[in-house]
Amino acid sequence: MTTPIVSFQHVSKKFQDKLVLNDITFTIEEGEFISILGKSGCGKSTLLNLIGGFEEPSSGKALLHNQPIRTGRNCIMLFQEYGLLPWRSVIKNVELGLESLQLSQEEKRERSNFYVQLVGLEENKYQFPHQLSGGMKQRVAIARALVMQPEILLMDEPFAALDTFNRYYLQDELLRIQEREKTTIVLVTHDIDEAIYLSDRIFIMNSGPGHLQRELDITLAKPRDRSSSDFQYFRKTIFEHFHFDHPEQPIEYNI
Numbered sequence: 613m614t615t616p617i618v619s620f621q622h623v624s625k626k627f628q629d630k631l632v633l634n635d636i637t638f639t640i641e642e643g644e645f646i647s648i649l650g651k652s653g654c655g656k657s658t659l660l661n662l663i664g665g666f667e668e669p670s671s672g673k674a675l676l677h678n679q680p681i682r683t684g685r686n687c688i689m690l691f692q693e694y695g696l697l698p699w700r701s702v703i704k705n706v707e708l709g710l711e712s713l714q715l716s717q718e719e720k721r722e723r724s725n726f727y728v729q730l731v732g733l734e735e736n737k738y739q740f741p742h743q744l745s746g747g748m749k750q751r752v753a754i755a756r757a758l759v760m761q762p763e764i765l766l767m768d769e770p771f772a773a774l775d776t777f778n779r780y781y782l783q784d785e786l787l788r789i790q791e792r793e794k795t796t797i798v799l800v801t802h803d804i805d806e807a808i809y810l811s812d813r814i815f816i817m818n819s820g821p822g823h824l825q826r827e828l829d830i831t832l833a834k835p836r837d838r839s840s841s842d843f844q845y846f847r848k849t850i851f852e853h854f855h856f857d858h859p860e861q862p863i864e865y866n867i
């Protein structure tokens with residue numbers, strides 16, 4: 613077993629007096645694809661922020677390579693809103709993060725070109741965000757994150773605003789890119805199929821306060837067939853966990 617890249621040991625998080633995450637313990641191995649599933653408000657984004665070092669634990673240890681997590685280029689967060697600068701072309705948006713690095717102009721352009729090509733936007737590199745579809749904008753955002761060569765890519769519902777076809781297409785792109793770049797990815801999603809399709813492991817969270825209820829190993833080989841019985845098995849397992857197929861409704865008796 614290799615040393616985990618991320619290790620959380622009994623991490624809790626409070627905002628003011630409100631306990632939002634309680635006693636979270638897990639490890640993430642290098643190159644793993646982890647998805648976090650859970651109902652709205654159970655603390656998924658807060659957990660992602662702790663992994664990225666954008667928040668600090670109130671108690672417990674949050675470690676990256678065995679050291680307390682700090683913000684930096686190790687982790688990059690990608691959101692549903694693409695966060696592109698409208699006055700900059702695709703290539704200039706991708707170059708953005710490199711501006712603070714000690715690289716020659718040539719190196720910056722070369723690296724940006726590589727990632728623009730990797731996400732399939734070679735022909736659009738001089739276009740501006742308003743000329744792109746939602747899927748293309750998200751690909752620019754992915755290229756802009758990858759150009760920094762982060763160790764961990766944190767994604768907070770990155771495909772939620774896209775239509776089904778674009779979402780499927782980008783999910784495949786992401787798998788292809790991850791296989792090439794070996795980036796560790798942690799994804800927050802509400803989409804159960806997306807989590808099963810992409811992940812090596814799924815963390816299932818429950819609320820009151822937020823905690824890790826279960827870890828699910830998705831042992832199927834990638835790329836996965838969404839219609840296979842194995843895939844359906846994992847769907848059913850998760851659906852049952854959230855009681856989607858047998859809603860528990862309180863019954864009131866008036867006597």
Ligand SMILES: Nc1ncnc2c1ncn2[C@@H]1O[C@H](COP(=O)(O)OP(=O)(O)OP(=O)(O)O)[C@@H](O)[C@H]1O
Nearest residue numbers: 627628632650651652653654655656657658659822
């Ligand atoms: N900076 C903050 N200050 C105070 N409370 C916060 C802060 N950030 C999050 N919270 C609270 O923590 C809880 C968990 O929020 P979080 O955004 O992590 O949940 P989530 O599972 O990602 O929700 P959603 O799926 O709706 O995005 C919520 O009750 C939220 O109001």
